[in-house]
Amino acid sequence: MAARLVVIGPEDGGGGFDLLLEDRVILRHRVAAPAFRIAKGDPDITMVRGNFRLADAPRESRIPCHVVENHMDPDQGFCSIGLASEPGGPSELTIAMTVLSAEPGPLLTAYTTYPGFDRISLRLLTGPDEIFWGGGEQMSHLALNGRRWPMWTSEPGVGREPGTPLTDFMSIDGSFAGGDYWTTNYPEPTILSSANYFLSLTGWEAGEEGYYTEIDLSQPGQIEWHCWTGNVTMAIAAASSPAELVGLLAGRFRAARALPDWAIGGAIVGLKDGDRSFARLDTLIAAGAAVSGLWCEDWVGIRQTSFGRRLFWDWQWNPARYPDLPARIAALKARGIRFLGYVNPYLAADGPQFAEAAALGYLALQLESDAPYLVDFGEFDAGVVDFTNPAAADWFSEEIIGKRMLDIGLDGWMADFGEYLPVDLRLHAGDPMHEHNLWPVRWAKVNAEAIASRGRTGDALFFMRAGYTGVQEHCPLLWAGDQSVDFSRHDGIGTVITAALSSGLVGNAFSHSDVGGYTSLHGNIRTAELLLRWYELGAFSPVMRTHEGNRPEDNLQIDSSAELIAGFVRWSRVHAALAPYVKHLVAEAQATGLPAQRALFLHYPDDRETFTIQDQYFYGDDLMVAPVIEAGAVARRVYLPGASDMVWRHVWSGRDYAPGWHDVPAPIGHPTVFYRTTSAFAPLFASLAQ
Secondary structure, three states: OOEEEEEEOOOOOOEEEEEEEEEEOEEEOOOOOOOEEEOHHHHHHHHEEEEEEEOOOOEEEEEEOOOEEEHHHHHHHHEEEEEEEEEOOOEEEEEEEEOOOOOOOOOEEEEOOOOOOOEEEEEEEEOOOOOOEEOOOOOOOOOOOOOOEOOOOOOOOOOOOOOHHHHHHOOOOOOOOOOOOOOOOOOOEEEEOOOOOOEEEOOOOOOOOOOEEEEEEOOOOOEEEEEOOOEEEEEEEEEOOOHHHHHHHHHHOOOOOOOOOHHHEEEEEEEEOHHHHHHHHHHHHOOOOOOEEEEEEHHHHHEOOOEHHHEEEOOOOOOOOOHHHHHHHHHHOOOOOOEEEEOOOOEEEHHHHHHHHHHOOEEOOEOOOOOOEEEEEOOEEEEEEEOHHHHHHHHHHHHHHHHHHHHHOEEEEEEEOOOOOOEEEEEOOOOHHHHHHHHHHHHHHHHHHHHHOOOOOOOOOEEOOOOOOOOOHHHOOOOOOOOOOOOOOOOOOOHHHHHHHHOOOOOOOEEOOOEEEEEEEOOOOOHHHHHHHHHHHHHHOOEEOOOOOOOOOOOOOOOHHHHHHHHHHHHHHHHHHHHHHHHHHHHHHHHHHOEEOHHHHHOOOHHHHHOOOOEEEEOOOEEEOOOOOOOOOOEEEEEEOOOOOOOOOOOOOOOOOOOEEEEEOOOOOOOOEEEOOOOOOOOHHHHOOO
């Protein structure tokens, strides 16, 4: 669909213009109803251990509403309009539309040269029934309507529901550590409309801009974008369906869309028990578990804190905790089991790599001195490797990930954090306010380049929780972060479904979660029911990976009882059995950009019932998965879309269901999963019940 600017004749002494997408007006500017505002920002930014609060009290605000310049060159596919606050006054804001070609689509640019003005707000129009999705990885709400969405990568918080005891307790010290509905590791100013178009800041080259943005969908009939910059670029594209839009976005972001076969052929067992981890793994395998990997994040050693068992942030093998690790890794690999570790982009101030990086000049510095800037990570400090310095990025990629990880045999790792970059430090290049959101993208690139340097792209695997526009190009697999070990609405098991669906809409084909959750605080511990239900969810995810959590001794583990071992064995084998289907989904993602876990409306865009469903998903287009995410539930309500003659078959009972809403029995061990009877994989799906 074509976009164009149409200038309106003089009106109220100033004229106006419309931005049309085909025949639909998505932006209307008039003197009496201006679509733009500019201001001088006065920001107030507070960070406490990765939790941020941002506020702004502009010192001066102007509303440029009169058209004072008008340059149209349709032959060149370019037009621009100058706006001023007073009739005949100097232009304060320039609005330009560039149509590069039918692909990838038009760009709308707004920029001000007015001295000192570094804020632009713009208002777009929406239809009365229009629904919006996207925003990166959102964990509370799939549909964005009715709320304001700050775009700033941060810790998501514990509980994420102000007014509940856990959330309020976590924030009582002023740290904001409880979070809220919008706090996320991975925001992205890209949204998709049910009217089959998308809007995305930063232009067509993903990762160009990282400025703070708020997307305000709280008022019906409009979207307001509040941008902490004096130069905004918005990419616009329309398509015939939401699925086609997702494909356009995946192409725009040059998304990585492959997973190694080993990662989908069984469960990855997460243990952090030092050398004892190998014996515990063997017990699970002897019980019949299908295992593709052993993930030991404590391969670098541990640091015990009041939060729980954390890691020693010096990225090299710790022989005291894991004697003979390279030989152990080689022996596992000979058995078809890969070894995975952990790394993040910070260096503990009491570790040798911090001193090495400081001597080389590779750490971010304090504003008032040349001393390394230290970030408080809760009972220990760490330096920030300055990835705006190409030499520092190369050093970390080669000397840390290449030589100390890949070269001793690691085949994968959690590439943690990325969202902590403070704004009151000094970088080799760039403004930290601009760089903060881009930091996860830089971090992903460091990991991807390390793997590429060893010729291991598509074989070695890393996974991340932090992100922003552009991370799709480098990161092959997301994980949903640090959920609480419970069924809570905004921070429990159900949020990982919303996370996968929302991130999948903006070009991230594969997502997974910590089976069992991670965060256990203030008496909140795992139940056997939670762990068994998370097995069921993990089995129907591209990668099934367990985690012992931040307090392993306080929580049930996958090998804590005969019941939990048996459950893990069963669902690891289901996950392994689905490998041929997941390989099909990987190929489909490469061809179309569609994610493995899909919002229902991607396949049924004319069925409005699907627009806000966020607790079930298509796994490919042949399986419907509706995990049980409520404590004590033995049944759940499921929506099955399709034409009246469509048949959905329940995997465990073999019973056929027609489209519509159904209350389906779902005792533990029988999650609500259905398949299309016409699927080429129907025999495989039927075999899962055996």
